[in-house]
Amino acid sequence: MSPRKKRIFVICIVLSGITISVALILTAFEKNLMYFYSPTEVANGSAPEVRDFRIGGIVLKDSVKRNVDNLKVSFVLTDTVSEIEVQYEGILPDLFREGQGIVANGKLQSNNIFIAKQVLAKHDENYMPPEVAEALEKANSHFMEQYK
Amino acid sequence: MYRWIQQFGSPKYFYDISLVVSKWIGVICLICFIAGLYGGLVIAPPDYQQGDSYRIIYIHVPASWMSLFVYMILAISGAITLIWRIKIADFVARSSAIIGASFTFLALATGAIWGKPMWGTYWVWDARLTSELILLFLYLGYIALQSSFEDRRVGARAGAILALIGVINIPIIHYSVEWWSTLHQGPTISKLDAPSIHYSMLIPLLLMAIAYKTFYIYTLLINIRSEIIESEYNATWVKKMIGD
């Protein structure tokens, strides 16, 4: 290969690489510029009805029901305004727990139950030792009690 | 300003300074690495939610910061190359590309490994992860483009233009977690707020950040020296300095 041909070859590869990545961005962001919908958005019907979509929210306290025989689990997802029931069968991420933010991928049924194919945990940007978290929690509940 | 740039951009001047500076930078880098690793892996307590898995933060976050920082250096030196045609600027850009791509790769790889146990997946196509992947393509594109020209100067200019076009991606990466809902969480350390990380975990992170930055500067200085000798092959000062 002559140097000139080689150069043209490489430029073509680079250009096609850029094109592919721009196409990737556009398709990825077009469909899920918002990576997930909130329960409120689902409740007022702005989420897609036919195709799969993602829903993000917090797992409501005391709403997780696990099936003893298999990996089926159901829980309620909330954004403090609206709630929606989610059913899922499979292994949950380690961070899945009540009060945790999660993102579920699946379909909304006509009875307003969300059937998830995948459940991902979303954690916040806070990092602290367990003792500090505990102390914070204690201080918080103390504070709440005072102002009840 | 121009004169200052020219003086600093003079290869001999740069070579002399870099010999002294790189040694000290190397020492600082090594100390920060050892202290940061010890602090992060041994002293720092486990996280209240993520247990010990959060310790990946000490190599993931600095790599992500550096992937953006090195790209800005690449773009700025590209702009200087285009405007003033200063050789050193091109050397800086050339020497930054591979290590910048390495940092980007590491940010993606360590993030994926961290994502599996915590999020439940190695990869999602959310705005943060996708834009960081595009950054890797930009680096690789720069390396390929810049090396495909027989004439170095043409290659430098072509690469500089690509680097400058790609700058648009940097604010997208940075603000992606705020502009769009993403699986990736918001920034732990931002300039305006107090960091949302306990100080016992923060100190090793800052040490690692210094270690990464000095590591980059260390390899950058050595690479620039190599570039200088290669391009100033016949200059008398090179003969004087190395020849004897």
Place this chain on the structure above:
Amino acid sequence: MLFENFFSMGGYGIYVWSAYAITFIVLILNLFFTIKREKKILRNYKKK
């Protein structure tokens, strides 16, 4: 035992250590090739 804890990382050992291993390898390779290149260039120059 403390040492065992360090390696198991509370059950996340495989993830934590593989992430650190990849980082270590990539950084060392960068350093190695950078230094090797400078040495080679200097050696060639002196030979001339």
